[in-house]
Amino acid sequence: SFIDLLVKGNVDENLLAYSIKNADSFPYFVFRDKLEVVLQKIQSGCPFIVVLSDLGNGKTLFLKALSICLLEKGKKVFYLERDALSAIDELDYICNQTDDPTVIIIENYADTVNLLKKIGRYKHNHISLVLSERTPAHETAHLFLRDIMLDDPFEIDLNELTDKEVESLIQVVEKNGLWQKRSHFTVDEKIQFIKTRCKRHLSQFIIQLVKSDDLGNRYNEIVTAIKHRSDYYQALLYLLIGAVLDFRLRLVDIVDDLGLDSLNNISFRINKFLREFIDFDTEEIVFKSSVLSNYILKNLLNYSDIDTPLIQIYERLHEKRSHKRIRKYLKEIMLYQNLNRILKKDSDQRGLNRAIFNIYEKVAYLEYNRENPLFWLQFAIARLADGEYSDAARCFDNAYSYAKNTNFDTFQIDNHFARYLLEDANEKKNVIEPIEVFKRAHRMLMASQKGNQYKHYSFRVARHYSTFYSIYHKDFSFHERYDFFIACHEMLDAVEKYLALPGASKKDMVEETRKQLEELLINEN
Template sequence: MQLPEATTIEAGTSILFLGAGFSAEAKNFANVAIKDVEGLKKLLLDEIGEPVDGYDLESAAEEYVRYHGEKGAEKVTQALHANFRSKTYTNEQRLIVCQPWYRIYTTNYDDVIENICAEEKKQITTIEISDPVSVPIPDTTQLIHIYGNITRASADEFKRHFLLTESQRDNSPFIKSPWLRRFHDDLLTARSVIFVGFSLNDIDLRRLLGTLPREVLTKVHFVERPSAKKPILNRMNKYGTAHPIGLDALAAHLSVKRTGAPVRQYAAMPMLLKELNFSQQLTSPVSSKDVESLMISGDVNLNKIAQADISGAPGSYTISRSKNAYLRAVKNAAGDRPILVHSDIGNGKTVFAHQIAYQFSQRNFRVFRAEREPENIGEILSFLQALDEPALLIFDDVMKFSSLPEAIIRMNRRNIVVLATVRSIVVDTAKERVRARLGNATSIEIDLNSPQRDECERIVTYLDQNGLLGKNANWSPREKMEFVQKKCGGQLRDIILSLYETGTLHARVSELLQNIQKLGKRERDVIGLGALLSYADFTNMVQFSIVSDLVDYTDGIESLREKLSENELSTLVRLDTGDVLIRSPALAFFILTNVFSTESILQLVKTALFNLDNYYCDEDDFVTLGKNLLKFSLYGPMLKNKRDNKAIERFYDECRTLRFASDDPLFWVQRSICNMHDKQFAISYRFVETAYALAKKMRNYDTYQVDNHRARLMLTQSREEGVSEDGRREQEAMSLLSSVLNRKDDDLYHPLSVMRLYADIVDKWRDKLSHVQKAALKKALDQAIMSIGKSHQSGRFRNLPDVKRRLTDATQQLL
């Protein structure tokens, strides 16, 4: 692998990483060369009369500080200043630094880079890992000192921020810092990464590189001196490409200093965009293996999509959906009118998005899928602005992208169209957030949850043509339609899960589950947490580096890939992108419920939560993940018996000490839900009171979620144990729900879902109600129906007609 061209680096999207070897030829104020690791070790040990044998730099520094007692930090700081304050530099060092690097990371303590930039008038900002992560200033390289910065070195700074002694390295703030994740993401997104003078002795950085897939490591380069020994080069080639050419050859390759702004290459494809290419064809050759792979893995083979997938003609690769939905999307979408596709988990959003993309490609649109949002979205926006052709941008799970979809829409390019997918629960509960992601533009909204009869007929035809019904293939046409429409409610997820259980996919899925069980426990833990995060829609947190950290998996990603390959599981997760992502949510759920016991899942999550609490609690994204992993709704569908109920009660008991949980009112709501599920109503009420008490301590805290749950708890108790004697409990519940609707008009999903319980109560207890109880219930039902009618946003809630019908029917039963 050759070094990247200088034109690639001058685009401003490459990363430089400098180790001690880079600074070796610079001279300090004593006019001697800055000492490298061995030289600094000898300097420290000679001063205190210790032989160098048996010491590395960390233990030598530790001994030096211990020798000088109370003045240890001050003395070592003086030694560092004497060695690392630089004065002169080589032309090669100047030329290498003076490129438009996006970031420069260095393990060096010296000020060589800062001084070169000052003399050469190159724009740079200097950061330490104790500083918050920030986006580089436009046209300015950001420099990050990982182990410490001599320009900030005082005795106090040495104690707090330097990584030199053994005890400092053992408690490395870099490993617990957001900068470690930033460096990881830079490795994923940079066009090239060049290490200079860094021999990979740092085990933490080696481990980080080990979390990256080999596909990413092809852009990693190590420049070493020509005399570098073979073991060092072998180590480097494991994590990238070694170039034993020295600084002189690298400088010659770069040829000239480039101290100005990057030269934008608008024609170059941004790293985090993937172009999707389709073949225009009426039909495509589709084998049973193709269909099996689609149904199990969820990965779409673009070469198999054809016009038959849109028209519903025989032999299609995917299931054709609503022709009206296709027409609305293709005919009406524009730059200021994005397409928003939503459905419940596993109901075909991604496949439908690819079908729409195919149709746009027929109209000569280029199609791109955003893999993740880059730190700096400018490169993608510049690339799109320079396009001459129309383009469709797919954002699968738009909530993962904080600003890019909105920025593209605000470009006001009519022929650049955004297609976004999202789970329906997000539309139901946070519609304003979804709209904000799309720049508050009027979108073409397509709901895949309620297929019409013609769609159900095409589903039946697809199942028949591909022999997916297995032993049920002898069903009559009517029985097949009842299976799709009534048993599965037209939901693709439930159809696929049924096929896993009894259809022709059963044998292949069973084999897959058995192969997962053959993995070692550590590998199963990685797959288990990856499956849970995939199922729960935390796909922005399924990076191998994160998952492996949370479950204490210490091997690299290639080791995991090898283990999966040995057990015929290569296609199970998307390791090629550095993610432990199970593409099919239906498969993820099937794995969780058939490979793992509820107890083992909860134990795995508990390990992840406590690692998160210990190491990531200062990062908002991880705290959000932790709170979501404490939601009872994640585990409720997995609970099968009393043992499982006991396990989840124990889980919440053990998690109550988590820093992000103990003072959070909503954690106590989750504990209450857990006990409500097990019909332990007295304990459940007690946890609600705890939630209210904690909320009172918080300024301007809106208790609408606590109120909503308290109403659910009251009505669940009434459904299970009977209506309260005077009906006050049921009326109090309605007062809580009305209050929620009055102040949280943008989230109807939860209060309306609770209102359904009134209909359940009437259905179960109507023959045993007293006159007083009937009157109280009717009053609550009338108030519920009136609240729905008064709501300004009631049209958003897609199940509203069913709720109103059930409440009206319940009212009639009480007359």
């Protein structure tokens, strides 16, 4: 059961409950210190909590444990399994039929906007809301969340294991006999292994565990055996990608979404390799681990194994685009950061870039993408990552053109276009009227901050200021140099205001930008 928890992401809730009560007899759950913090907050009437972590660092298990502890304390607990049409009606009933202390738990809150708006209108004192989201998604979505709830949440970050949790993890792994090649390590060596090699991240520890076991070879054999059947392989890839991108797919979703007749045949259901991922008797996906799915995609498959079948999957999903859920999948798959997450990175970076370009080029003609500014922005970002600035410019032209025909907020395009202007100029080292290029980029970065004071991306782009100045300052007149430094001061003021915000994210990165701007201004004064 413990291996299934770590490897497949399957939570045995009965065993979890026993482990919470008696960890020595049931070595299954690493009790997280912040569980007590959240319980105390809810007991004291805190209405609004957000639990955060990166891929595979324990949000789901934390929330399952939280729900068990809350039930023990006499709370009513409601857990949103899927944002179906009936959820709004169920929420009405939950909020209006009782005054009992109630906790509503919603994972991946960014996908439940309508439901959150409904909850925001209730604001009953007896109801506490516990949300979870991956850290990068929260950085993008927390503004609309704050607007809906009219308050800042109490945030819990689960990314790093505390010293106490590290020691607990060592004991649980020890009792389950899973240290294997590292069994001879002393306790201090195991502590250092988790703290240093795994950076206190549970996801990294799981990966190291898999690498030291025969699990990697086992899954490699399974994937290799399925590859020769295009339809089965598409189903497997869809399952793995869905786990990494948190689609929460069911067997019926895989069969219906892909629309492959062969997935309804008995041969699909009795395939011994697919049974490692799907329990056909219960119609359940038994492989839910985002960590191991990511490991398989990036370590056992090359981009050449993924790009063509991914395009086929995307085209099949596109046929079902009338469904809101499918449109979300189409959007998520095409985000450049997600393609980077799905496709393996190795020494052949050019090959990876070609694979990404191939995917974008092959799906650009589809109706969902053809006039979609977000799609063309992602294509532009991919071109920027490869230093293909002229191709990036064409993608930006498409993004801006299609944005005019919709209500699409161009602040994302503006930020990346400003990055394009600065990077392109820094690469060429001989642009005409460089100060005008700089001022245009700076104006776009400053404008994108209006109404988006919690957005940090413009400060990342501002790191290019120093390089730009080192290349072009000799071409500046006195007045142009003055304009440049006025802009730097303006950006520095914005940085200071951002760092003063209590809910601001990526502060380490923004601090680095502040340091660069301060050094630039000091050295020239």
